[in-house]
Amino acid sequence: MLKRHWHYLLLLFLLFDFGYSFWHYMQFALDGDLAPVVWPSEGFSHVLRDPFGLRVLLHNDRYPAPNRFFAHFFLFEYFRHVPLWLQHLLSPLDSLYAACALVKITAHALIVYALAVAVSNRTHVLHEHFLLAAVLVSPLLQTSGFNYQMGVVDWSITYTAFYALPLALLLLFFLPFFRAAVHGTPLRVSWWGYAGLVGLALIVSFSSPTIPGTALVVCPAVLLVGWYRRFAARSGQPWLLRASRALGDIPRPVLILFGLLSALSLYSLFIGLNNSENLWTNLPLAQRYARLPLGVYYQFTSQFLTDEPLTGVGLPLLLAMLLVNAFLLGRQQRTPLGTHTLAVLKLLALFALIYLLLLPLGGYRSYREFIVRRDTILPITIGMIAAFALSAFYLLTHLPKPSRWQYATAVAAFLAVFTLADQFQPNKSNACERALFTTLAQSPAPIVRLPATCTMMDWQPLTDYRKSELNGQMLQYWGITKTPKRYYQQ
Structure with missing residues (x-):
């Protein structure tokens, strides 16, 4: 009976994890940007009147966050209506904290769903493979515990709206392309699909400081590699003809949608140069790069995070597990999925290196003294979680039976560390x-x-x-x- 219905245990764990996470999100205090964004303050009112930064483009205007309209608009509309609706059930104060928790658990759920579909190639949430993939992801989304080091959903509601939520939408944008590349799922996009993906590309490009950089690392690389492979396969033809036909051979959805996201992200980065918040503190570019290695080091330790012990072991544990998975994948008999999974781990390492090298170009904030912080490296953190889940899922479903049970025990112990670390801390409640x-x-x-x-x-x-x-x-x-x-x- 247990062997046939083991996946229901996974479902129970997920329900408990989501319920506990929501309760925990209810305990966080409010941050200092909520009122200025929702009222809004005089500075933030500019972005609501100029969604796509045309005044920056045409008149060289300078004001806060000119390339983050959709995050500002979401917070403005949401917190002017949802807390009042919730007051039919809750007190005014409880309704405000509940409204914050609903945003955070939504971002949490979207990330778990997108990564679970990407890993398992299943969209049915009760499928055993989907549940297994979700369980590999959810405990790593720390509400407390290692949150200061590798938090995905931040304690701050405004940071959640500007970082985790847009990145969750970016995952949904990339999801059909990832499934096609890794699992071989046919890439068929209806006109409804095009409309949805175009909408997602527009929203994410003007929501978060991390999205344009992430998109401009991923999308042009995919297009360039896809073009070069098709160009190299057409030997014997004139160079210009090979180049044009290779471009035409790229699947139309990839060419159009990745090209669109790249163009929007490039424009977003351009108007973001006139972000007046960059004038708060200025540090020469050379000094920013000089601080980058220390930032990486401190991010992998507990220094400059909190005074509590063991808060800095989350990322090292995750990195160690990724290295173990890469080693085991290298020793496995190669299958198409196994080859693609190992390639994902290698590409993640390359993405992380390029992203980190570009990070100092994004400006400097005094509260991010060493450039690297959990919010600025969130695309890398989510990538590491996705790579762990994908590689662990493959090993759990492809290792020989004796080795599979040994590996399953190691994964269970790894997830247990994250689950037990994610405990409520009364001294940090609201x-x-x-x-x-x-x-x-x-x-x-x-x-x-x-x-x-x-x-x-x-x-x-x-x-x-x-x-x-x-x-x-x-x-x-x-x-x-x-x-x-x-x-x-x-």
């Missing part, structure tokens, strides 16, 4: 912030003094009441306070 909101709402004063025991809808405790104006307006809009109030913390 309980303190909730108490401050309650105190603010109950005070009759227009300007309220609050203790600086924790942050309150900001990145750090606010000591100047004038900086709390937007927060006070948003809190009144959400019904948490009856009137707009200002506050300061001492």
Whole structure:
């Protein structure tokens, strides 16, 4: 009975993991960019009025985030409506935290779904292969534990909207092409499919600081390699004829959609040069590159992450497992899927190297002292998780039976480490912030003094009441306070 229905145990684990993750997402405090983006502040209002940065192109305007319209628009519309809808079931304060958790669990679920389909080549969520692939992915999406080092869904709701959610949509864009390349699934795109993929290309290109760079590493490389292979196969023809016919031989969906995403990403990078946030702190390019090796080193250790032990072992463990999988794949009898899986691991290493070398070109932020941080390397982190799941899935389904059980035990222990590490930490909950909101709402004063025991809808405790104006307006809009109030913390 257990052998026939073992996949239901995987389903139970996934349900528990998703439920726990959602509950955990409910515990995070609010960040300091939420009110300026949702109200919005004067600086962020520019991007909502100029979705595609035409004023940058035509008039050389400079304002915050000119190439991230869709992330700003999503946060603006979502947090002006969804918390109010949820108030039919929850209190105003609970509805706000629930709205944040829903965004995070949606990004979480989309990433698990896209990677599970890519790994298993199954779209039915109850198929045993899909469930196995999902279980290989989900524990690695740390809500706590190793989140500071390799977090995919950030504790910050605005970072989730600008990083994890757009990258989840990018995974959906690449999904049919990945299945065709790795699993041999026929690449047939209907006109509805074209419309959806064009829409995804447009949205992701103007949502996240990591998407244009990722797309411009992947898409031109795929097109160039595809063109060269077809060009080399047409020996004996005139060079120009070979080149044009090789270009025409590239599958039309790949040529059109990858070309479109490349063009949109290039334009997004161009208008992003006029991001006024890049003027906050400036560091010469040579110094940025000089800091890059230290950034990589610190990212693989616990230094500069948190003061807690073992927070820096997540990425080294994942990298070690990838190396073990690559070794085992190299010793296996070659099958088409095994060859493609090993190629994915090699291409990931090449992508990570190129991406890291391009990273300093994206500017400098003082809060990313060494360039590399969990948000800036998120495409690499997701790539490592995908490569682990793909290689582990192949080995679990192709190793000889005695070796398969030994390897399955090692994978179970590896996933158990991540599952056990991802524990709720009461000292990092939003309980303190909730108490401050309650105190603010109950005070009759227009300007309220609050203790600086924790942050309150900001990145750090606010000591100047004038900086709390937007927060006070948003809190009144959400019904948490009856009137707009200002506050300061001492």
